Structures are given as structure tokens and as C-alpha cells.
Amino acid sequence: MRRGRGQDRERDARTNKRIRAREVMVIESNGEKVGVMPIEIALKRAQDQGLDLVEVAPNANPPVCKILDYGKYKYQQKKKKSEARKHQVRHDLKEVKLRPKTDEHDYDFKLKHVRRFLESGDKVKVTVMFRGREIIHKDIAIDRLREIAKNVEDIAKVEVQPRMEARTMHMILAPDAAKLAKRKKEEEKRAEESARHTEEAQGANTGGEAHSSNAPSVDVPGAQS
Structure with a gap:
């Protein structure tokens, strides 16, 4: 039909x-x-x-x-829908791939990518790829994925637990809006405190210099003019 x-x-x-x-x-x-x-x-x-x-x-x-x-009325309804679409933020599913025995330097590099994606509001699919006999190291892959989840638990949550799919194991992380908001407030608070301490230190230095310049001069006996 x-x-x-x-x-x-x-x-x-x-x-x-x-x-x-x-x-x-x-x-x-x-x-x-x-x-x-x-x-x-x-x-x-x-x-x-x-x-x-x-x-x-x-x-x-x-x-x-x-x-x-x-x-x-129709015009206003259309305008409201248009405004709502403008404020909709599109988030993608990013993917970060690693191997069961990825070295620490490469692991840290990939972990930074995971954090950056999550902080941007995107979900992240972390995939461990197996080649040849690496498939026997599933326990290492699970430990790696759990370690990544632990390292980003301050801003994210595990949406899909580690699971096998063909010759890969993956886990999906989703940003936690409440945790991200809390972390942002803490960072803003630290920045404000740092700025205040800097201003106080500068004020103290300025006051000390002014005090030194206003101090009366003392004639030293025997000094040549």
C-alpha cells in the first residue's frame, strides 16, 4: 500500500x-x-x-x-522546533583500538584519547584486537578494559561490559553528565582559588615595595657624599 x-x-x-x-x-x-x-x-x-x-x-x-x-500559531510552532534542533548536540560513538600486549607508552596515549572523547560528550568503544595465538590472552584483554574503565570512572560509566565478538573484545563507555559537571565545578573552583592566591601575592609584593620606597633615609657617619 x-x-x-x-x-x-x-x-x-x-x-x-x-x-x-x-x-x-x-x-x-x-x-x-x-x-x-x-x-x-x-x-x-x-x-x-x-x-x-x-x-x-x-x-x-x-x-x-x-x-x-x-x-x-504555525509559525511559532515551527520556530520552536527549529530552536530545539539548534540546541540538540550530536554525539558520536568513537572507537579506540589496542592489542592485548600494547606497551605502556601507547596505552597512555590511547587512554588520553578515551578521556578526551568522553569529556567532549561522545561515547567510546574500546576494542582489543587479537591476532593469531593472541586469542588465548582473553584474560589480559579483560584486565586492560577494566583498567581503562577504572581510569575514567570519574567522568564515565560502563554502558556495555567487555564482550567477545569474532576475534575482538570490546567495551562501550558513556560520559556521565553528573560526574562531568561536578568535575568542571571543581576545576573552576581551583582556578578561582589559584587566581585569588596570585592576586594576594602580587598585592603583598606591591605593598612591600611601597613600604621600602617610603622608608626614611639614614645618614651613615663617615660616608662620603
Whole structure:
């Protein structure tokens, strides 16, 4: 069965004579609740004001209709959706790969990448790849993944526990918004304290220099002028 054009789109609200209910709850354009009334009276009330009767809550019993300018209403709804989309932050699933016996230097480098991705709000898939007989070192891979999870537990949580998939083992980490916010506040607090200590130290040095410059001079006997 072919779908009609625009069937997948959100349907427009029913207005005026398209409203099917016999009785509706009417709300004025200023937000005042008028009450339940026959649809004919509600339509006339809207027409007398040169406005539309718009069904804003069709599933209510009775349906809720508001008297307003439908053209302006559609524009405002479209604008709200557009603003909501602008504020939606897209987060990707990043992947960091390592081997069962990755050396410490390379491990630290990859761990920094994991932290950076998590701090940016992205999820991270940490994958351990096996080659040849390395597959017998599954215990080493599990320990590595758990170690990574431990090292980032201050900003993340394990969303998918370590699991095998063909010749790889992976784990998925997700940023913990509450922990990230707490960490950010702590960093801001430390930065403020550091700035305050620096200002106090500079003030003390300036005061000391001023005191030295204002000190009275003392003539030393026998000194040549």
C-alpha cells in the first residue's frame, strides 16, 4: 500500500470546521479557560474575534481548543522546533583500538584519547584486537578494559561490559553528565582559588615595595657624599 504524500510528517492541528467533536473545552487567546461548549458556539466565538478555533489537545475528553491566529500559531510552532534542533548536540560513538600486549607508552596515549572523547560528550568503544595465538590472552584483554574503565570512572560509566565478538573484545563507555559537571565545578573552583592566591601575592609584593620606597633615609657617619 502506497503512503500518501506527507503521511509520515506530523499532522497539522484540526481547525475550525475540520474539528469533529460535538463539544470542546475552549481556551481564549489570552489563556483564559472559558469552559465546555458545543462546537457551533465555540466556532462563532472565534469568528466574532476574527480568529481561528484550533484543536490543541485532540485526545483530551472533551478535546481542548484554543482561539488564536492559526497562521501565527504555525509559525511559532515551527520556530520552536527549529530552536530545539539548534540546541540538540550530536554525539558520536568513537572507537579506540589496542592489542592485548600494547606497551605502556601507547596505552597512555590511547587512554588520553578515551578521556578526551568522553569529556567532549561522545561515547567510546574500546576494542582489543587479537591476532593469531593472541586469542588465548582473553584474560589480559579483560584486565586492560577494566583498567581503562577504572581510569575514567570519574567522568564515565560502563554502558556495555567487555564482550567477545569474532576475534575482538570490546567495551562501550558513556560520559556521565553528573560526574562531568561536578568535575568542571571543581576545576573552576581551583582556578578561582589559584587566581585569588596570585592576586594576594602580587598585592603583598606591591605593598612591600611601597613600604621600602617610603622608608626614611639614614645618614651613615663617615660616608662620603
